[in-house]
Amino acid sequence: MSVRSERANRDEDAPRRLRALIVDDAEGMRAYLATLFEKRGFDVDTCDDGARALALLENGADPDLVLLDVMMPGTDGLAALARIRESWPEVPVLMVSVVGKAGTIVQAMQLGAADYLTKPFEEAELDAALDRLGLHSAPRADAKGGGKSAGQTVWVSSAMREIRAVIEQIGDTDVTVLIQGESGAGKEVVAREVHAVSTRATGPFVKVNCAALPTDLLESELFGYEKGAFTGANGRKQGKFEIASGGTIFLDEIGEMCPSLQAKLLQVLQDQEFTRLGGNREVRVDVRVVCATNRSLVGMVAAGDFREDLYFRLNVVAIDIPPLR
Structure with missing residues (x-):
């Protein structure tokens, strides 16, 4: 597991940036996806399989979005998705895969995926997915924050x-x-x-x-x-x-x-x-x-x-x- 960015100690009243957990077994793709999200104002954590993603969540990770690849060794994306929806139903999961078969998309959505992208995708497609989920690049204020929503x-x-x-x-x-x-x-x-x-x-x-x-x-x-x-x-x-x-x-x-x-x-x-x-x-x-x-x-x-x-x-x-x- 690698963590792209550590949570900095923040003043209680400071706005909290959106945070994404990116799960993909391909190192180059993880780095690319992390860069896309960082450009959009997210803090980013990454890991290389579903089991590690679940461990992060169990240990208190608090992402606003999980981006999850479908095809991974060990605990694959669909298995991880099912666990996430069962234990952390409030966290939206965006599925990503080179597999564009309708059956895979249907299965992912029935398991509770919030949205689905097929690689390779354009940045505009990612932006559209984030927009559909109500997740934008502007920093978000916590309930304690003083910023305007x-x-x-x-x-x-x-x-x-x-x-x-x-x-x-x-x-x-x-x-x-x-x-x-x-x-x-x-x-x-x-x-x-x-x-x-x-x-x-x-x-x-x-x-x-x-x-x-x-x-x-x-x-x-x-x-x-x-x-x-x-x-x-x-x-x-x-x-x-x-x-x-x-x-x-x-x-x-x-x-x-x-x-x-x-x-x-x-x-x-x-x-x-x-x-x-x-x-x-x-x-x-x-x-x-x-x-x-x-x-x-x-x-x-x-x-x-x-x-x-x-x-x-x-x-x-x-x-x-x-x-x-």
Whole structure:
């Protein structure tokens, strides 16, 4: 095991930098990945197999993200992922591998991976994954820190203050919200604020990135599945809609959802019920839906790529975030 950077003694009130644990058996790849994360403001620890990663976590390592290679000798990435999700479920795991087979991706996501990259990947793909996970290069303040969080600083401009006013106006309603804006403009920050000022603030906020998963996996992720629904479905699993019941579900990149899932989402919006994959019993939920996209849904409707009835269901309150430039 090698540790790329030691935790420095910090003043209690100083902001804590994000920290990544990189696990890859190839020394050159570990060094390259560490450099990418350090450029993005992370402190970085590295090790060369799953067993050592688990030992680090058991001994008190506190990463904000684990980047885990799939193919490693000894305890491989999938085995390590299963242990991490069981013992440290709050730590997001980003899987990385040269293996781009759909089955491997599906298995990793079913085991609880937060996202998946296939090597070689572009830096922009890593940035997009970090953005989906809400992990950015700016130093993060601890609960004890005195720095402003992104949720405080994003509302500085007049345009964002107007958006904040709209959010407060709909705070005591359950209307569906459609957030539109460029990638990186702060759509998730706005979605979390919609939840935070609502009557559901004490309930769960569950994010699903519709662009990150293949269609079949996205369906099971959203709606769950019954035992025997597909190979490897050894028991019933709740979907994100059930997990979000009593709170808010945030469907990011809704424009990437395929037509068959659009139809099922429309049913949930209309009836607040659905069936799990492989099931025939209706499951009722109480969920507020907030969606985001960087695409023009109006244009997609005109082109026949997005259901018009679903668009009108989603577009009850529209929030357009101005570009950063």
